[in-house]
Amino acid sequence: MLVGLRAAVIGLLLLAFWGPSLPLQPVQTVVLLDQSPSAREAVWQVAPQLQLPGAKYVAFASGAVQVAGPTARRLDLGEGTRLGEALEKARELQADRIVLVSDGLFQDRAEPLGIPIYSLYQPPSPNLSLVLTGPALPAKGETIEVRAVLESTAAVRARLTFNGPAGLVERVLQLEPGRSSLGYRFRLDGPAVVTARVESALGVEQTRLELSPADSTRVWVLGDAALARYLRAQGFSVEERQGITLPIRAEVVALGVGVQDLSAAELDALQSFLHQGGSLLWTATPRGLFFGGWERTSLADSLPVEPVEEPGGVGIVLVLDVSGSMLEDDKLGLAVVGSLELIRSARPQDYIGVVVFSDRPRWLFRPRPMTEQGRKEAESLLLSTRAGGGTMLRRAYLEALEALEPLPTESKQVITLTDGLAADATPDLLDAAREVSPRIKTSTVAIGADADRQFLRDLAQAGGGTFWDVPRAQDLPRFFLEEAQRAFRREALEGRFPVAVRPHPITRALNPPPLSVILPAKTKPWAQTLLSSGEDTVLAVGESGRGRVAALTTDLSRSWQSWQGTPALLGELLRWLSQTPARPRVQAVREPEGVRVTLEGQFERPRLRAAGQEQSMAPVGPLRFEAWLPREAVGEAVVFENEQPRLRLQLPSLPEWRLEDGRENLRRLSELSGGRLLADASELQELVSRKAYSLQWPLIALAVMLFLLERYLERRGISARGKWLA
Numbered sequence: 001m002l003v004g005l006r007a008a009v010i011g012l013l014l015l016a017f018w019g020p021s022l023p024l025q026p027v028q029t030v031v032l033l034d035q036s037p038s039a040r041e042a043v044w045q046v047a048p049q050l051q052l053p054g055a056k057y058v059a060f061a062s063g064a065v066q067v068a069g070p071t072a073r074r075l076d077l078g079e080g081t082r083l084g085e086a087l088e089k090a091r092e093l094q095a096d097r098i099v100l101v102s103d104g105l106f107q108d109r110a111e112p113l114g115i116p117i118y119s120l121y122q123p124p125s126p127n128l129s130l131v132l133t134g135p136a137l138p139a140k141g142e143t144i145e146v147r148a149v150l151e152s153t154a155a156v157r158a159r160l161t162f163n164g165p166a167g168l169v170e171r172v173l174q175l176e177p178g179r180s181s182l183g184y185r186f187r188l189d190g191p192a193v194v195t196a197r198v199e200s201a202l203g204v205e206q207t208r209l210e211l212s213p214a215d216s217t218r219v220w221v222l223g224d225a226a227l228a229r230y231l232r233a234q235g236f237s238v239e240e241r242q243g244i245t246l247p248i249r250a251e252v253v254a255l256g257v258g259v260q261d262l263s264a265a266e267l268d269a270l271q272s273f274l275h276q277g278g279s280l281l282w283t284a285t286p287r288g289l290f291f292g293g294w295e296r297t298s299l300a301d302s303l304p305v306e307p308v309e310e311p312g313g314v315g316i317v318l319v320l321d322v323s324g325s326m327l328e329d330d331k332l333g334l335a336v337v338g339s340l341e342l343i344r345s346a347r348p349q350d351y352i353g354v355v356v357f358s359d360r361p362r363w364l365f366r367p368r369p370m371t372e373q374g375r376k377e378a379e380s381l382l383l384s385t386r387a388g389g390g391t392m393l394r395r396a397y398l399e400a401l402e403a404l405e406p407l408p409t410e411s412k413q414v415i416t417l418t419d420g421l422a423a424d425a426t427p428d429l430l431d432a433a434r435e436v437s438p439r440i441k442t443s444t445v446a447i448g449a450d451a452d453r454q455f456l457r458d459l460a461q462a463g464g465g466t467f468w469d470v471p472r473a474q475d476l477p478r479f480f481l482e483e484a485q486r487a488f489r490r491e492a493l494e495g496r497f498p499v500a501v502r503p504h505p506i507t508r509a510l511n512p513p514p515l516s517v518i519l520p521a522k523t524k525p526w527a528q529t530l531l532s533s534g535e536d537t538v539l540a541v542g543e544s545g546r547g548r549v550a551a552l553t554t555d556l557s558r559s560w561q562s563w564q565g566t567p568a569l570l571g572e573l574l575r576w577l578s579q580t581p582a583r584p585r586v587q588a589v590r591e592p593e594g595v596r597v598t599l600e601g602q603f604e605r606p607r608l609r610a611a612g613q614e615q616s617m618a619p620v621g622p623l624r625f626e627a628w629l630p631r632e633a634v635g636e637a638v639v640f641e642n643e644q645p646r647l648r649l650q651l652p653s654l655p656e657w658r659l660e661d662g663r664e665n666l667r668r669l670s671e672l673s674g675g676r677l678l679a680d681a682s683e684l685q686e687l688v689s690r691k692a693y694s695l696q697w698p699l700i701a702l703a704v705m706l707f708l709l710e711r712y713l714e715r716r717g718i719s720a721r722g723k724w725l726a
Helices: 001-017 040-050 085-090 225-233 264-275 324-345 371-385 396-403 427-436 453-462 475-486 567-577 662-675 681-687 696-725
Strands: 023-026 029-034 056-062 064-067 099-103 119-121 128-133 143-152 158-166 167-175 178-187 192-200 203-211 218-222 237-240 252-255 279-283 305-307 314-321 351-357 361-369 411-418 440-447 464-470 493-497 514-520 521-523 528-533 536-545 547-552 584-593 594-600 606-611 613-616 616-619 626-628 636-641 645-648 677-679 692-693
Touching: 001 696, 029 040, 029 085, 040 514, 040 681, 056 085, 064 085, 085 099, 099 662, 119 662, 119 681, 128 158, 128 203, 128 314, 128 584, 128 692, 143 167, 143 203, 158 178, 167 178, 178 192, 178 606, 192 662, 218 225, 225 237, 225 252, 225 567, 252 264, 252 567, 264 279, 264 547, 314 324, 314 361, 314 396, 324 351, 324 475, 351 371, 351 396, 361 371, 361 396, 361 692, 396 411, 396 427, 411 453, 427 453, 440 475, 453 464, 464 475, 514 536, 521 536, 528 547, 536 567, 547 567, 584 645, 594 606, 606 626, 662 677, 677 681
Parallel strands: 029 056, 029 099, 099 119, 119 677, 218 237, 218 252, 252 279, 279 547, 314 351, 314 411, 411 440, 440 464
Antiparallel strands: 023 692, 056 064, 128 143, 143 178, 158 167, 158 192, 192 203, 305 521, 351 361, 493 514, 528 536, 536 547, 584 594, 594 626, 606 613, 606 636, 616 626, 636 645
């Protein structure tokens, strides 16, 4: 008996090793029903044959949802065909096998899940599709061709209609199954829309394509109407603005205004914009560039030009009230801030002095040239000013006139600033002002409601100057800034100034005529001169932060008005400014031959990675690169340079209807999953309804039990023999 048990144990283990099974468990089948526009009609027709015992059903198109049975019709799942979500739904339903009923035209690259797929091919419904394709990132002024690509699954007669910049064009076509295309040509001078419509027995299809020139850069223009007009003519998206608001929705900001036209917050916004990859262009309007005081702002280091100092200077003595009333509303502090702006605006040949008065006059510093050292000393002395005492103006004003007399400047001026009634305001002050005028002008500033406006107005009139009424102390810094622009105003030169051109992508093939107006300027060492007239710079460019900068030292409303090359020059300049390292552009366009990816920006050796493959992008023009991907490529692509990802883009989806072998797609997918392509719906009944239940572990368990029984019987036999011998 023990021998028999031992043999049974060995036999069971050998049988378990062989791995027998019995069809005891029902197979969980999930049927995926393609209800996309191209397949739904055929799937609905075959639906009654898809009733399978115990099966679960999922309808899918762009999305997927479980349905009660195969005859369910869902029109709310989108207009595409995405298989990936449907396969995931089958996994959630714990499918042992998947039955896929589809035309095989998927818009994603779904991978098998390790579950066998049995596919039932249903031919797509007859269709005539229409797609418009145009050039990627076309240039302004280029004659381009938009092509209507027609894909027909049946022979049909059709009427194709184009409408766009070249007018209305109609064609009657006899189409055969396959692909054909027709072109529509026009000159792209700005943003354009092309529409196409095809009518046939298969229905009506229409589509539209919006095109913008690659140089259709967004530009904010402040204070330069002539520049805005030229840029609009070049197809740029131009917005004329009065100020800067956040966020700055532009690639380039053109500045024809002065710093007094912008607040401190607006200047900070421009600084941040430049460091984040935006670009700035300064123009020499009557209020721009050096006329606007940009060389004295926080953006001065980013300005690619600096003024050429003109001979002659200005002498100014500020007669400043420091009586006790100037402590109210921080009038003295604000006056000091404004005075500092006056000092910082002065040139080395300008003389500035400050005499303060309360109960008596006191010189902070007598008129001195505003050299770098003189400016530093003047600023330090101004910041040490304290208020207190009465308002005695007379001696301070007369000392100011006396100090200005010997100065070697052509222009001389006293600026008297007070917030109260001068106790010694006598008529002889008016006589003194008249006596020195017009050699020395007297201007006066009344601060607040308590100032003696009538006397200050009379003094300014006697001195041939200007009376300024500043009712709020907060306006003092702005007043001094504007006064500095008036006092130290730089003059543009008028005449005929021949222009020399230096090679650069901006200036290629240019031969500009002479200028009528030029603002004397020179290029800073870190920038590049592109246009010049003698020793003076006309156009300079450079890079600052992550952005680019340029300065044009002429007024476009007075120069180059009749030169036909002005728009082209400005177009090239704006195109160069917009292509900063921080603002590259990439675009993917699906064409009949494949997917064309076009890249613009500062790259040396860009590479494109998509669909698990990587390739170099070939240069096709200045700062422009191109690569082609297979027609079936979908998903995300990444532009790399030096192994660092620079840009990501989503590739355009495959069209719903297309000339592709859907049956072959299903066969390949089924075989990869371990299933197969079914010939027709009747083969579904031949699929096994139960899955095998493995007997391996039960056989092993039985073998273990018999082994233990054998050991037990063997031990009992040994014990019984021992008792008998005893």
